[in-house]
Amino acid sequence: MTPDYMEQGMLLAIVLFCLGFVGLMIRRNVIFMLLSIEIMLNAAGLAFIVSGARWANADGQVMFIFILAMTAAEVSVGLALALKIFQKYKTLDSDAINRMKG
Amino acid sequence: MLSILESIWIVFIRLFSKKITVEYPDEQFRLPPRYRGRIVLTRDPDGGERCVGCYLCAVACPVDCIALQATEDENGRRYPEFFRINFSRCIYCGFCEEACPTYAIQLIPDFEMSEYLRSNMVYEKEDLLIDGEGKYHGYNYWRVSGMAIGGKDKGESEREDPPIDIKSLLP
Amino acid sequence: MEVAFYLSALIAVAATVLAITRYHAVHALLFLIVSLLALAVVFFIMGAHFAAALEVIIYAGAIMVLFIFAIMMLNLGKATIEWERQLLRPRVWVLPALLTLVLAAELIYLLAIRGGPESSGIELVRPARVGAELFGFYILGVEMAAFLLMAGLVGAYHIGRREKKVIHRYLKKEEV
Amino acid sequence: MSETLRLWLIVVGVIALLLTIAPGLIWLERRLLGWWQDRKGPNRVGPFGIFQPLADAIKLIFKEDWIPPFADKPVFILAPAVVVFTAFMSYAIIPLAPGIVVADLNIGVLFFLAMSSLGVYAIVLGGWSSNNKYSLLGAMRGAAQMITYEVFMGISLLGVVMMAGSFNLSEIVLAQQGMWNVVPQFVGFVVFFIAGVAELHRLPFDIPEAESELIAGYHSEYSGMKFGMFFVGEYIGVTMLAGFTTTMFFGGWLGPSFLPGIAWFLLKTFAIIVFIILLRGSLPRPRYDQLMGYGWKILLPLSLINLMVTGYFLLR
């Protein structure tokens, strides 16, 4: 194994994070926005794993597990809200939902 | 919880019980005599048709698979001109047998009635009529009910009791 | 191993790109799941076997299922797909994508100029060690995560609870 | 014999084993169910009807491969593949005998859980892509049921993991040399087994495909070999569950030395398979809410208590 993986792993994390961010910015569907956030969080998790591997300690994995827990909590609330919003507005377009302005 | 285990155990021990499956074509199965299979028309001990064409069977039939036309011979004795059962309709319920006042129509334990042509499932009187008395031996309707003969009505001949007056309830 | 790493990295990136550009939510999710599985392989190669397993079990196996579950309940029809297609015309995503590309390039550049890391090879961090850390050093963190999940649970329960409308009895609303 | 060759042999061997076991199992199940219902089961095709599965397979293969026009085509095709994939994959970690294992992962148990959690997708995607309300209902039930039961399936296994101190299945087997885990971990075994059956959505927990309610649920629209894959996948799953239970709770290949280890393993697995079929033969299907309530209110606390008690005794 070459230690080069660290660089590459971090690179991968950055690319994924940016992809998630692009997704968040270009999609107007609430479900897709949540998905993009998942991508970003997962990229952060990858970054932690890579860092943990670099320093050969368990901290990275522990943080990853915490991220998992947080994601689960967040997604459950987010999807519940999305469902309610769909029931109410019959759409998931974040622009259409955006009633409060100013 | 225990009941679940119990039911599992009960099912499990069936493994060792005798199988009731009969491998039919290889191994023939003896049906009980009262099995309700193919429908036949029987004859009375005299060899005459028992059927008097009363239509009760046709009425009783829930799927209307029985068709007949009553007629009379020169003696005034009723018989079906034709008697037709569509077995592709028949459900072998046995109502016709119960309805028949003369034990003419009877169900027998024969069930192997497969045909390639559906029209072959329509049995005419010739196909239905058998040469025996079926389940009820020695029963002759006409003997029991009596019959009007030339000049004499029912119960008026010798050694005949008058018919029961069904309008009276007295014994 | 090297091949496996690059392959899975490539798959992860490609699947993610596909995931954020699909019109259909389920398809996007499927690509995302592929991406997550590829990432799990990366984790595995990085010596984080435990995390790799959790990635599949919880991320791909539970959270994404939750997503699919929600999408199934939403019953988005063809109209939604059409609408997504309209939304995703190039001019919508070119600018954000470019901006983010710049960001990514910058980060990658930063990564590149800081020189190779000094650690030597990948060391396998066994689950037992992760567990020991979790329930030793990070025990309070685990408790906090538990409360975090509780908050999520209570929240999702409250928001998702359905309201039964009883029109009959003096138009009262009744909670189920 | 080089290492690679040996590995290949094992891989091929396991796959071949599974591919024979799965159809064999179809026959076995029908036969056993027949017996338990005082019937004879399939006995016409070949001696004792053992070619019955072959006949079925030929029928399925030659049946028209029809995809409903309203279905979501790629996903519709993908779903059955997932079943078979996950089922096969999980077998990679089960040690049939010392050294006979495809991948001796140090996270074997987790790998199993991962694969079983991916199994949900088959149902969910199949049901969703069929674009049929019964299928969708089946898919939703399946998703909820499987996610629910996965939770304490994992937790119930942790007792064993704690006792062995490893996620590696070979090590777990070796740790059972004194006593099979089923004795100290009886509660864990019960919970795991129930959860495993539910995870496989086998009877009595076949709620996602309940014929009488959902006309076969998520695979209503499937026919031909796609249906066949669901079919085969289910039986590989049964084998897998049995093999895994053997490994985790019944000492894997361990046994008196008059038989080789692999024979012991197969024997035990076979016994458990029979038991799974027996469950199908003897128990009625619960209602959906009963199933969920049972899981969350009984099995989850039970598995947690088991975990705590195990921990207490280990750390004492």
Add this chain to the structure above:
Amino acid sequence: MSSEDFRSLLPLLILAAASILLLVVIAVRRDHRLVYYLTVAALAAALAASLIPVEYSPRTASPLLVIDGFSLFYSALLNAAGLIVVVLSYTYLRPLREQMEEYYVLILLAVLGSVILAASRHFASFFLGLELLSVSLYTLVGYMVRSRDRSMEAGLKYLILAAAAAAFLLFGMALVFYEAGQLGFSGIGKYLAEAEALSLLIITGFGLIIIGIGFKLALAPFHMWAADVYEGAPAPVSALVATVSKGGVVAVLLRFYSEVDGYQFPVLALLFSIFAAASMLGGNLLALLQDNVKRILGYSSIAHLGYLIVAFLSGGAMAAGAATFYLVAYFITILVAFGVVAHLSSGEQEAEKLEDYRSLFWRRPGTAVVFTAALLSLAGIPLTAGFIGKFYIAAAGAQEGLWVLLFILAASSVIGLYYYLRIIMAMFASAKDPAQRIAPLFSGVGLLLVILTVALVWLGVFPQAMLDMINEWVAG
């Protein structure tokens, strides 16, 4: 964990135990009043417990948490704010048909998260505390799913943006971890102090963390959620968002920055300066356009956090003290303001339009005077806590020579004055129907508001006691 550790963690433990107890109580029987009293008792107990274990501090109760004067002070502050919010909530929620028991559980959890933040000295507890706070708030903001569409919308907006912020924060942490190999604040600080040349990557990591925090604090380029959330959320929850959520984050920011000595990076200082300037100007300018009182308060909170960042940026000896004092003043003030909003709102009808406040003085003079005091304090007029707070900030800023920022502060204060005056003017506009006089402020909430107002003025006139306390607990 020794018993002393246990005792020092008591505020956290009380909150956590109470939230579980509440869930059990809810499972047995839904009783709004009982749950309310339990929550009040729990928060009061946690407040008391924060004040008691002084003798044990500072204590590193766990590698993740440190219990010292700073964290205890913030714990007390946050618990008190939570307590007030709960009291405000009770009458607000009572007429609703929602099930409101879970609300209290979530408030306890939010306060718990915030207190964790204030005590955290490790990335793990930092992030977990923040998320505990956020996840509770998502639901609280969207709590009125059934009765208020805007609540739902606000909840979703908050969720998406806060989750994105969390992703930024985490990625930043990962970058820092990648470089430093440490997750504890002190470890990172040590690494930074020892490293001879710092890679840009770690600074980028800090930058991302700051962006994440900026989101949570609603600093200007990341403020887009704030107004909507303040408007959409139920009024007591808006108060919670304005106080508890901000307080915890400010606390962790202060500790993090001082432990890793973030002041050594001029880039970050510049970033913060831009945030602060943009927040002060943006918040105040945007508030000018609003007609909704809750929105106005939302934008004003953006501006106020901008002021706070000025104090924080000064970084000198006064930074922590100034920021803390300002926070205390701001807490009291905004609690009064939202308290009035909640007090006037009746269940499903929020009093949020400027129209609702027209000629309030003639209808409910007590409420109007209380609200006026709060608004004047927000505007930073003498005799109120807000003035001393702003003064302290200006002092801290002036000490470090942040003249540009202070000038912006002054200018934006004047802009801010305009919209505060608008509300005040509306309240004092003559009544169309002066006959409609309602007995003012004789409820429990009213009493609370009066007490808070007195505290507001007291702090404005005699701040010395509070300053001493802050110096002793926070800065010392």
Add this chain to the structure above:
Amino acid sequence: MILVWLITILMGGGLLAWGAGFINRSWPRWIALAATLASFSLFLAFAFSVPGIGLGQPGDWLAEYNAPWIPAFGVQFHLAMDGLSLLLLGLTFITGVLAVLVSWTQIRERVGFYYFNLMWILAGIAGVFLALDLFLFYFFWEVMLVPMYFLIGIWGYENRIYAAYKFFLFTQASGLLMFLAILALYFIHGKTTGNFTFDYPELLGAELPTRTAFWLMLGFLAAFVVKLPAVPFHNWLPDAHTEAPTAGSVILAGLLLKTGAYGILRFVIPLFPEAARDFAPTAMALGVLSILYGAKLAFAQTDLKRLVAYTSVSHMGFVLLGAFAFNIIAYQGVVIQLLAHGISTGALFIIVGCIQERIHTRDIGQMGGFWQKMPGMGATALLFALASLGLPGLGNFVAEFLTLLGAWQASILWTALAALGLIFSAVYSLRIVQRVFHGAPMAKPNLPDLNVREWLIMAPMILLIFWLGLYPGPVLNSADAPLRNILAPFAKEESSIGIAPEEDGLSLSLQKPETEKRKVINSK
């Protein structure tokens, strides 16, 4: 301690009045009157007990009170009174009593809250005149603004909200600039000496870089010039004066504007003498501009109250002019101008208020011929109009004359231009009398002359304006020491200009100006 009481009585009276307002509608008036009178009498008792006003050494305070307030910031509750403060406080209390009386019948709703505001404005103003701690000064500065804002915003006339906004924003914005300057001063001083304090006597010794001093001076000046108001910043004043209730206008014109002048004299010039001198030409130019522009605008008004308001702008231009002339004569003029303007303009506002109470308009076009129906009021109005145009024998004449005389030494050009202002003032003042009291009589049936209460208000004002015009000696004496104190840094080049003889035969018993460098004032 007496200084604290002066303020406390007013504040307490205000609170009491507010509370009483909930019970009875007329109690607040009496309470307010009692409180102002109590303060006033306390003040008078003190003023007469001071031995020999004007004989004290420069730098001695007549009374002082010092207590720690916020030690953490080095903030003290430091009040002190010298001759200058004494005069202005006197004006404050007189005007205060009059303001209470003026509002007696005019205010009908929220009486309690009204008097609360009135009292607190007075307290704030008194505090401003007394505060020697810069923090405390700013504190009082703001305390007087907020109630004033309410006073205009609640009890004002039609356009009150706009006016209140404008007033508050202008003064607050400039106040914040001053606050920043105070902070800067605090820190620069604290850093150089290690003594972080807001104490005025301490800060007098602060050594500042020239450039910094200039900017800080501008910060202070901003607040005071807006308050004064000098021309580019005068925008708020006409609106505020016009829309305020009569008492508000009286206080605005009579007192609030004076705080600006007081600030310049007390803070700007002593704290930043060098910078002030550098800025003097500009300031004087602004002053002259105010005089001329204010007068011009006053002439163009049709709204009577607005007209009077603009005369204030014009008059206060003299103050600015004088304050930056840096000699004792001009300063004496400035002080007298402050007092005289307070009285004359206050009186004019009261008259306008009386007229408005009677005919419910302020439009000059609808007035005329009032003399016949209200000769008393006409005479009074004529008197104060004449005072306003600077008729010898009345206070304003003394003030303007001294100011011009002093300014002449500083700048001939500006003085000449400022003198033009006197002509303009004659024009607009006489216009008031002519248009309102002469000319075709207005067909208004019921126009009662001044009643007893109104006479009661007017009488002291008339007396005072005469007193200032005929016998300003005590005033000059009283102000002399503090003014010299202020001028001490300039004394070197000033040399002794001797005593300027006055036309009306009064001689100023001025002391010899001190030539030595200003000594640091003992704060204890």
